[in-house]
Amino acid sequence: MKVQIGDICLGDDCPIVVQSMTNTFTSDVEASVAQVKRMVAAGCEMIRLTVPSMKEVDALREIKSRLRTEGIEVPLIADVHFLPNVAEACAAVVEKVRVNPGNFVDKRSFRQIDLSETEYAAAVDAMAQRAKPLFDICKQHGTALRIGINHGSLCDRIVSRYGNTPYAMAMSAMEWVGICQRYDFHNVVFSMKSSNVNVMTDATMQLLKMMKESGTVYPLHVGVTEAGAGDEGRVKSAAGIGALLLHGIGSTIRVSLTEPPENEVPFARLLTRLNDEKPSVYTSISDGCLTIRYDVKDRQKWLAVTAAFAGYEHFNHRLKDIVIENKYYSLDECKYLSNLILQACRIKMTQTEFISCPSCGRTQYDIQSTLEKVKQRFSGYPNLKIGVMGCVVNGPGEMADADFGIVGCTHGKVSVYRQKERLTPPLEVDEALDYLQQLITPTLQTL
Numbered sequence: 054m055k056v057q058i059g060d061i062c063l064g065d066d067c068p069i070v071v072q073s074m075t076n077t078f079t080s081d082v083e084a085s086v087a088q089v090k091r092m093v094a095a096g097c098e099m100i101r102l103t104v105p106s107m108k109e110v111d112a113l114r115e116i117k118s119r120l121r122t123e124g125i126e127v128p129l130i131a132d133v134h135f136l137p138n139v140a141e142a143c144a145a146v147v148e149k150v151r152v153n154p155g156n157f158v159d160k161r162s163f164r165q166i167d168l169s170e171t172e173y174a175a176a177v178d179a180m181a182q183r184a185k186p187l188f189d190i191c192k193q194h195g196t197a198l199r200i201g202i203n204h205g206s207l208c209d210r211i212v213s214r215y216g217n218t219p220y221a222m223a224m225s226a227m228e229w230v231g232i233c234q235r236y237d238f239h240n241v242v243f244s245m246k247s248s249n250v251n252v253m254t255d256a257t258m259q260l261l262k263m264m265k266e267s268g269t270v271y272p273l274h275v276g277v278t279e280a281g282a283g284d285e286g287r288v289k290s291a292a293g294i295g296a297l298l299l300h301g302i303g304s305t306i307r308v309s310l311t312e313p314p315e316n317e318v319p320f321a322r323l324l325t326r327l328n329d330e331k332p333s334v335y336t337s338i339s340d341g342c343l344t345i346r347y348d349v350k351d352r353q354k355w356l357a358v359t360a361a362f363a364g365y366e367h368f369n370h371r372l373k374d375i376v377i378e379n380k381y382y383s384l385d386e387c388k389y390l391s392n393l394i395l396q397a398c399r400i401k402m403t404q405t406e407f408i409s410c411p412s413c414g415r416t417q418y419d420i421q422s423t424l425e426k427v428k429q430r431f432s433g434y435p436n437l438k439i440g441v442m443g444c445v446v447n448g449p450g451e452m453a454d455a456d457f458g459i460v461g462c463t464h465g466k467v468s469v470y471r472q473k474e475r476l477t478p479p480l481e482v483d484e485a486l487d488y489l490q491q492l493i494t495p496t497l498q499t500l
């Protein structure tokens with residue numbers, strides 16, 4: 054199936070497309086246009102902007118108009134949660150709209166809800182009926198859709214029936230495959246994201262199998278969400294995205310980093326060229342230990358290609374250990390990369406797992422510097438997972454299996470969470486970190 058998004062095509066024999074998302078306030082037209090231009094200059098081919106309310110739809114229109122006036126034709130994607138009417142308005146403005154089945158009509162309150170077959174079918178039908186105006190507007194304007202399933206925001210109905218599992222993600226997506234068929238709408242892309250590489254790859258594979266069995270395979274957007282920053286974020290992204298691309302899966306990719314979005318693009322570009330790069334020695338051993346020798350000087354290329362091939366082998370064989378070799382790097386540096394990949398694939402945890410979102414126009418505090426502060430205070434605990442999330446709207450759900458979290462509120466403040474439970478009112482960042490430290494210090498000795 055081929056999908057058209059402005060001048061860009063996805064699927065069939067179209068090249069893999071690199072995309073990213075702004076983290077400016079969409080209502081700040083000047084800042085958003087400036088950031089889009091930097092992203093385009095970096096090589097970004099599609100750009101998503103959050104649209105949290107009707108107020109931002111006008112700003113989105115203005116951003117598009119300003120870009121087109123300057124001859125910048127990059128397709129724009131509206132990212133919409135919770136508000137079908139906002140999605141409908143955006144569908145008349147930009148080339149693509151992303152909606153999340155977990156919050157389009159259904160909601161997530163972490164409650165078990167038991168529905169009979171009849172009630173369950175009625176809930177799916179109600180969702181389909183609410184989606185009809187969106188499909189109609191998309192058809193009228195030639196707008197594409199992304200049905201973006203996130204592990205951390207599956208609705209109560211789905212989780213109660215299928216558990217919080219990759220299978221549940223695939224089943225949620227398949228409900229929307231059915232809705233697309235019902236409305237004869239096929240300009241659609243699906244994504245299955247999680248901060249857990251294994252969940253993300255597993256869910257995507259399961260969806261692909263189900264789509265093949267249904268007779269219609271839509272293009273897939275692939276990415277590891279809340280991957281973090283720096284080497285950890287890049288390696289986690291490469292392990293997940295690379296594993297799928299090396300299986301021939303994925304029409305568009307996003308490397309989600311808690312960094313300026315233009316930083317994502319060069320690394321994502323390396324992943325689009327995996328078929329041209331192959332580690333020189335590449336041994337898969339039957340006892341579950343993989344040795345990868347890739348003698349390359351370019352450090353980013355080394356991280357990208359090695360993590361991608363390791364992710365691919367881990368998906369196929371469920372590895373127990375990974376040995377990295379590169380004649381240009383020391384044993385310590387090779388061990389460092391090996392540990393990052395082992396952690397990314399959750400084979401062996403050697404340090405604290407940081408789950409942090411890339412931020413977007415919903416973020417009202419400095420998430421990048423906060424993540425650095427959190428890392429300085431809490432690194433080195435292999436059994437500890439800490440989320441650093443941009444907003445209260447999606448953050449608590451999306452940090453999924455984190456033990457503790459810092460979640461953005463309004464006006465530069467954050468709240469501290471223990472799993473899904475909010476423990477503090479909005480605090481200044483340093484105050485929140487002190488609270489978090491007091492909270493978890495007693496347990497750190499045992500981690």
Ligand code: SF4
Nearest residue numbers: 410413443444447448
């Ligand atoms: S969790 Fe982060 S990326 Fe997701 S909507 Fe909130 S601020 Fe944006």
